[in-house]
Amino acid sequence: MPIYEMNNEDIMGAETISISQPEPKYGDSDETSVFDALNPMSDKGTKLRHAAFQIDNSVGSLIAMMPFNQFEEQEGYNPFDDDRTLMGYEDFAWSFLHSKSPEETSAIKQRIDKQRNTKKFVSESGIAGILSSIYAGSIDPVNVMAMGLPLTNLVRGGSILATSAKFAGANAIGGVASEVALSATQETRTLEESALNVTFDAMLGGLLGSAAQLVKNRGQIVSKFKNDVLGEQLTVQQNTPNNTSVGAMEVPDTTLEQETLKGPSFINKTMNVSPVGRVAQSPSKTARQINQQLAENNFTFAKNEEGIASFTAVETKVRGYETLVYKQVESTKDFYKNYRKKAKERDGSRLSLYEFSEQVGDAMRNGDRHAIPEVAEAARAVRPIVEKTKDRMVELGILREGVTVSTAESYFPRIYKFDKILNDRAEFRNIIADWLQEMNQRTVYKAESSLAKADAGIEQARTSAPQAEKLNAEIKEAERWSGKKQLLMDEIEKNRKLVAEKETVSAEIEKRKAKKPTKKLEQLERKLVRIEEAENKLASYQRSLDILDKPRQFRNEYRQLTRKANSLTRYDNRRYAALRRMEPLAREEVEAAADDIINKIIGAPSGIVPSELIPDGLTKRAGFTKSRTLNIPDERIKDFLESDVNYVMENYVRQVAPEIELTAQFGRVDMDAQIKAITNDYNTLISEAKTAKERGKLEARRDADLRDIRAMRDRLLGTYGAPKDPSSFFVRAGRIARHVNFLRLLGGMTISSLPDMARPIMQHGLRSALKPLGKMLTDISAMKIAKADLREMGIGLEYALSSRSKVIADLNDPYARRTFLERGLEWSSQKFGNFTLMNQYTDTMKMWTGVVTQSKILRAAQEVAAGNALSSKEIKKLAHLGVDKNMLERIAQQYSKHGEDLDGMLTGHSHLWDDRVVRETFQAAVLKDVRTTVITPGIGDTPLMMSSELGKIVMQFKTFFFGTHNRALVSGIQSGDASFYYGALLQISLGSLVYVLKSMMAGREINAEPANLVKEGLDWSGMMGWLGEPNNLLENLSGGSYGMSAMFGGPPASRYQSRNGIGALLGPTFDLGGDIQNITAGVMNGEFDDREVRSVRKLLPFQNLFYLSPLLNQVEEQLK
Structure with missing residues (x-):
C-alpha cells in the first residue's frame, strides 16, 4: 500500500495548529473539580476539606500541628550549632528555638513539611480549594462568634450601611484573632497571607451584613412600597412601655421572647453553672422576671432593644446600704481623731480606736450620753442610721407603729459575743437564770391582787x-x-x-x-x-x-x-392562773430554761439570733408573755454583748437591708407569693406539655428554678449554706485559713487587676470612658464634688470597707465568730487591701465608672426632656440598666432641681431628690453599672456549692472568674458592641503586661514569643472567665504535657506555677498543707533545698506584696 507524505498545514491553517490541545484523560483523574468541593460524598472533596480545615481553621490547625512534648532532652544540644541541620528551613529558624534534641528538630521539620504540602495541595485545587478554605474558616469558632454577635443587633429599619460596617468590623476583629491563633500553630503562615485573609474576612462580613439587614428590613420595605406606591397607610407598632405610675414604674406585660437573653445560645449555656444564669434561661417567664428582680446581672434581654427596662434588682439596692456603714465608720474615725487631740489635755490617758468604738456602743445603749464628749457625739452621729432603717421597717409593716425599746434607755442592736458565752457559759447562765427567777418572783407578788380581782369577778357573775x-x-x-x-x-x-x-x-x-x-x-x-x-x-x-x-x-x-x-x-x-402564778419556779427550772436560751443563741446557724428565745413551756408560767422575747436589760449582760460600734452596725445593716428591700419588692421576706407564682406558671406549662417526657423535664426544671431562687434569696439574707455549728473546729479553721491565704498569696492582686482598666472602655466605648477620666485627673475640685455624690450611692467605699476584696477572696462571712485571733485576722485583711493598694485602685476605678455612667444617664435625660431622640444603642444600654424613656423624663425633672454640670461632668446630687422612686431607680442604675464594670460578683454569679464550707475552701479565689464570666465575657458578647471587642483586645494586652510584671517580680524568665504573650494575656486578663480554670488545672497536673500551653508549644500558664498539684486541684488551703508537709519532710530528712525554702516563704503573710517581693526574692536566693 503506498504511503503519501502529507503536511498538516495543507488541511488546517498554521494558526489553528498552533492552539495547544489538552492531553486526553483516561480512567480516574487526580484533579479536583469545584463539584467535588460541594459534594459531601466525594472522597476528593473530603480530602480537600480536611486539608483546608488543617490550615484555615484555628481548631483544626491546633489539632493537626500539635507540638511534640515527648522527646527526651539532650544536654548541650543546640540546633544552630551546625548550619546543615536547618538547611532548607532557614526561613523558619525561630521554630527551632526551643528544640532540645535531634529527634525534636526532626519532628519540627516534618511538621513544616506537612504544612507546606497541605498548603500546596489546597492552592493547586483551584476554585475547589478556595471554596474549601472559605468553608473551613466559616466554621472556625472565633469567626462564628464574631459573625454571630452583630446578628444580635439587627433591628427592623436599621441602616444597611451601618450594619454592613458592624459586620465588617466584627469579621475583621474575628479574622485578626483567628490569624493570631493560626500563626501561633503554623510556622509557614506569613504576615502577608494573614493580612490578605483579614481583608477578605472584612469584605465578606460587609456583604453578609448588608444582606442580613435587607432581610430584616423586608417587612418595612414592603410596607413602604404599599404606602408610597399603592397609597396604603403605614402603621408603626409602638413598643415603648407606658409608665404612667406616680408611685412606681409600671411593669410592662412582656412575653417570654422579650425576656429572652440576647447573644448566641451556646455562649449563654456556659452560664448554667451559676443560679442567675440558669434561671435567666428558664422556660418560665415568671421565673425569669423574678430572677431579674432578685439578683443583679449584666445581661442584655430582647426587651431592652424595644426600650423596655430591665428590673432593678433587690441585690443592687441592698448593696447601696453600704453607704450607711461607710458614714458610720468614717464619722467614728473622725470623732476618734478629735478625741486623740484632746486626750492629752485631759488626763493624758488615751483609748485605742477599738476601745473608743466600744465606748460609742455603750453610749448608744444609754441615751447617747457619755462622760467623754467625743464618744457621745459619735453615738449621736450614728443614731440617724438606726432611726432611718427603723422608720422604713415601720413603713413596710416589718415593725409595728410606736415600737419602743424595753431593754435599754435607747436602742443599740444586740449582737452576742459567742466566744465569751462559750468560755463563760456558767456565768452567763446564772445571769439569765437570775433574771428569769426575778421576773417570776415579781409576778408572784402581784398574784394576790390578781386573785382578789378574780374572786370579785366570780361574785359579780353569780x-x-x-x-x-x-x-x-x-x-x-x-x-x-x-x-x-x-x-x-x-x-x-x-x-x-x-x-x-x-x-x-x-x-x-x-x-x-x-x-x-x-x-x-x-x-x-x-x-x-x-x-x-x-x-x-x-x-x-x-x-x-x-x-x-x-x-x-x-x-x-x-x-x-x-x-x-x-x-x-x-x-x-x-x-x-393566779393561784398557779403564786407558785414560784424552782431554781432547777430556771437554769434549764437558761440553758435552752443559750443553746439557741450559740446555735444560730447564720449568726443571726432569733428574737423568740424564751422556751415554750416558760411562757405559761409567771412573768413571761407569749412574745417569747428575751427582754433582759442590756446592762445585765453587757459583758456578753458586742459593743464595738463598727462591728455591730456593719452586721446590723447587713441583716436589716435585705429584709427591708425584699419586703419592699416582694411583700414578704420569704417571697412566698413569688414562689407560688413560679409554681403556677410551671403548672400551666406542664398541663400544656404533650408527652410524659416533656412533663418530667418541666417538673425537674421547676424544682431547679425554685431551688435557685430560694438559694439566691438566702444568700442575700446571709443564711444560705450556713453551718449547723458555726463554732465547730472545721468551720473556724477554714475561716482562719482563708484569711491567712489572702494575706500570704494576694499581695500582687493590684497588679493582677490592671486589665480591669479596660472595663470602662468595654462597657461605654473609648470616647465616653476617656473624656471623664481626663476631667477627673485635671479638675480636682470638681472630682471631689462628684466623689461625694457617688459615695451617697454606695460607690467608692473600698478604702474604708474592703467589700470587693472580701468578696473576691471569699472572706464575706456572715456568721463569723470573734475571738482575738479572728478579730486580728479581720483587721489585717482589711488593712491588707490598703497595703496592696487594691482598695485605692478599686475606688479609683469605681469612681471613674460612676462618673461615666452618671453623666451618660443624665445627658440622655436632658436629651429626652428637650424632645430629642436617642439612638437605638443608647436606648438599649439605658434599658439594660433599668431606665426607660418615662424614667428619663422624671430624672430630668429631678436633675433640673438639684443637679450640677461640672464643665461637662454631670452630677445629679441624687440623695437630695424628693421623688424616692426616681432616686432609687437612678442610684441603682449607676451602682449596677459600676459593680458590673468593676467586676464585683453577686449572689447569683457563683455555683451554689461554693457557699458550703468545703466549697469555700476548695474554690477560694475562684469567685472572680465566675463573676467575670457572667458580667464581662457573656454580657459583652450579648451586647454585641464594637467597644467590647476592642476593649477585650486592650484587656488581653494588659493581661500580657501583667504576665511580664509578675514574672519580673518572681524572678522568672520572660517568654516573649507572641503566642505565649497572647496565651498569658488571655489567662491574666480573665477574659475566658471560668472556662480558663480547667485548662490551667490540667496544665499544672500534667506538668505542661497537656492543655493550651502544650498546643501552643510554650510553658504552662504562669498563674499556676507557684502551686503544687494538690493546691491546684483542691485550692490554696490544701496548697498550704502541702507546703507544711514539704517543710516538715525537709526538717526531718535534713534536706532543706530550694523547694523547702520556697515553701517557707509561701507561709509568710505579705510575702508577695509587689513592693516587698523583689527583696524577698533576693533573700530566698541566698538561702537556697
Whole structure:
C-alpha cells in the first residue's frame, strides 16, 4: 500500500495548529473539580476539606500541628550549632528555638513539611480549594462568634450601611484573632497571607451584613412600597412601655421572647453553672422576671432593644446600704481623731480606736450620753442610721407603729459575743437564770391582787345571773303590750287613781276599827286589798311602759348582765392562773430554761439570733408573755454583748437591708407569693406539655428554678449554706485559713487587676470612658464634688470597707465568730487591701465608672426632656440598666432641681431628690453599672456549692472568674458592641503586661514569643472567665504535657506555677498543707533545698506584696 507524505498545514491553517490541545484523560483523574468541593460524598472533596480545615481553621490547625512534648532532652544540644541541620528551613529558624534534641528538630521539620504540602495541595485545587478554605474558616469558632454577635443587633429599619460596617468590623476583629491563633500553630503562615485573609474576612462580613439587614428590613420595605406606591397607610407598632405610675414604674406585660437573653445560645449555656444564669434561661417567664428582680446581672434581654427596662434588682439596692456603714465608720474615725487631740489635755490617758468604738456602743445603749464628749457625739452621729432603717421597717409593716425599746434607755442592736458565752457559759447562765427567777418572783407578788380581782369577778357573775333572768321576764311582759301602749297607759292611770285613795281608805278603816264592825268596814277592807293589788300592778305596768319607751337601753342592760353571768368560767380560769402564778419556779427550772436560751443563741446557724428565745413551756408560767422575747436589760449582760460600734452596725445593716428591700419588692421576706407564682406558671406549662417526657423535664426544671431562687434569696439574707455549728473546729479553721491565704498569696492582686482598666472602655466605648477620666485627673475640685455624690450611692467605699476584696477572696462571712485571733485576722485583711493598694485602685476605678455612667444617664435625660431622640444603642444600654424613656423624663425633672454640670461632668446630687422612686431607680442604675464594670460578683454569679464550707475552701479565689464570666465575657458578647471587642483586645494586652510584671517580680524568665504573650494575656486578663480554670488545672497536673500551653508549644500558664498539684486541684488551703508537709519532710530528712525554702516563704503573710517581693526574692536566693 503506498504511503503519501502529507503536511498538516495543507488541511488546517498554521494558526489553528498552533492552539495547544489538552492531553486526553483516561480512567480516574487526580484533579479536583469545584463539584467535588460541594459534594459531601466525594472522597476528593473530603480530602480537600480536611486539608483546608488543617490550615484555615484555628481548631483544626491546633489539632493537626500539635507540638511534640515527648522527646527526651539532650544536654548541650543546640540546633544552630551546625548550619546543615536547618538547611532548607532557614526561613523558619525561630521554630527551632526551643528544640532540645535531634529527634525534636526532626519532628519540627516534618511538621513544616506537612504544612507546606497541605498548603500546596489546597492552592493547586483551584476554585475547589478556595471554596474549601472559605468553608473551613466559616466554621472556625472565633469567626462564628464574631459573625454571630452583630446578628444580635439587627433591628427592623436599621441602616444597611451601618450594619454592613458592624459586620465588617466584627469579621475583621474575628479574622485578626483567628490569624493570631493560626500563626501561633503554623510556622509557614506569613504576615502577608494573614493580612490578605483579614481583608477578605472584612469584605465578606460587609456583604453578609448588608444582606442580613435587607432581610430584616423586608417587612418595612414592603410596607413602604404599599404606602408610597399603592397609597396604603403605614402603621408603626409602638413598643415603648407606658409608665404612667406616680408611685412606681409600671411593669410592662412582656412575653417570654422579650425576656429572652440576647447573644448566641451556646455562649449563654456556659452560664448554667451559676443560679442567675440558669434561671435567666428558664422556660418560665415568671421565673425569669423574678430572677431579674432578685439578683443583679449584666445581661442584655430582647426587651431592652424595644426600650423596655430591665428590673432593678433587690441585690443592687441592698448593696447601696453600704453607704450607711461607710458614714458610720468614717464619722467614728473622725470623732476618734478629735478625741486623740484632746486626750492629752485631759488626763493624758488615751483609748485605742477599738476601745473608743466600744465606748460609742455603750453610749448608744444609754441615751447617747457619755462622760467623754467625743464618744457621745459619735453615738449621736450614728443614731440617724438606726432611726432611718427603723422608720422604713415601720413603713413596710416589718415593725409595728410606736415600737419602743424595753431593754435599754435607747436602742443599740444586740449582737452576742459567742466566744465569751462559750468560755463563760456558767456565768452567763446564772445571769439569765437570775433574771428569769426575778421576773417570776415579781409576778408572784402581784398574784394576790390578781386573785382578789378574780374572786370579785366570780361574785359579780353569780349575782348577775338572777338579775338577767328577772330583766328578761320583764322584757317579755312588756312585749305583751307591744302595740297596746294607750291601753297600758289607761290601766296605769286607772290603777294610779285607785292607789291614790289608799291613805284615805286606810284612815277610814282605822277609825271604824274602834267601833263595832259593820258592813261598811268590810267594804273598805276589801277595797284596801284591791288598792294593794293595784300597787303591784302599777309597778309592773310602769316597768313595761319604761321598757317600751326605751327598748334599746333595757336590751343592752340585759346583754351586759348576761355577759357578766357568763364570765364565771373566765374568772374561774383567772383565779386558777393566779393561784398557779403564786407558785414560784424552782431554781432547777430556771437554769434549764437558761440553758435552752443559750443553746439557741450559740446555735444560730447564720449568726443571726432569733428574737423568740424564751422556751415554750416558760411562757405559761409567771412573768413571761407569749412574745417569747428575751427582754433582759442590756446592762445585765453587757459583758456578753458586742459593743464595738463598727462591728455591730456593719452586721446590723447587713441583716436589716435585705429584709427591708425584699419586703419592699416582694411583700414578704420569704417571697412566698413569688414562689407560688413560679409554681403556677410551671403548672400551666406542664398541663400544656404533650408527652410524659416533656412533663418530667418541666417538673425537674421547676424544682431547679425554685431551688435557685430560694438559694439566691438566702444568700442575700446571709443564711444560705450556713453551718449547723458555726463554732465547730472545721468551720473556724477554714475561716482562719482563708484569711491567712489572702494575706500570704494576694499581695500582687493590684497588679493582677490592671486589665480591669479596660472595663470602662468595654462597657461605654473609648470616647465616653476617656473624656471623664481626663476631667477627673485635671479638675480636682470638681472630682471631689462628684466623689461625694457617688459615695451617697454606695460607690467608692473600698478604702474604708474592703467589700470587693472580701468578696473576691471569699472572706464575706456572715456568721463569723470573734475571738482575738479572728478579730486580728479581720483587721489585717482589711488593712491588707490598703497595703496592696487594691482598695485605692478599686475606688479609683469605681469612681471613674460612676462618673461615666452618671453623666451618660443624665445627658440622655436632658436629651429626652428637650424632645430629642436617642439612638437605638443608647436606648438599649439605658434599658439594660433599668431606665426607660418615662424614667428619663422624671430624672430630668429631678436633675433640673438639684443637679450640677461640672464643665461637662454631670452630677445629679441624687440623695437630695424628693421623688424616692426616681432616686432609687437612678442610684441603682449607676451602682449596677459600676459593680458590673468593676467586676464585683453577686449572689447569683457563683455555683451554689461554693457557699458550703468545703466549697469555700476548695474554690477560694475562684469567685472572680465566675463573676467575670457572667458580667464581662457573656454580657459583652450579648451586647454585641464594637467597644467590647476592642476593649477585650486592650484587656488581653494588659493581661500580657501583667504576665511580664509578675514574672519580673518572681524572678522568672520572660517568654516573649507572641503566642505565649497572647496565651498569658488571655489567662491574666480573665477574659475566658471560668472556662480558663480547667485548662490551667490540667496544665499544672500534667506538668505542661497537656492543655493550651502544650498546643501552643510554650510553658504552662504562669498563674499556676507557684502551686503544687494538690493546691491546684483542691485550692490554696490544701496548697498550704502541702507546703507544711514539704517543710516538715525537709526538717526531718535534713534536706532543706530550694523547694523547702520556697515553701517557707509561701507561709509568710505579705510575702508577695509587689513592693516587698523583689527583696524577698533576693533573700530566698541566698538561702537556697
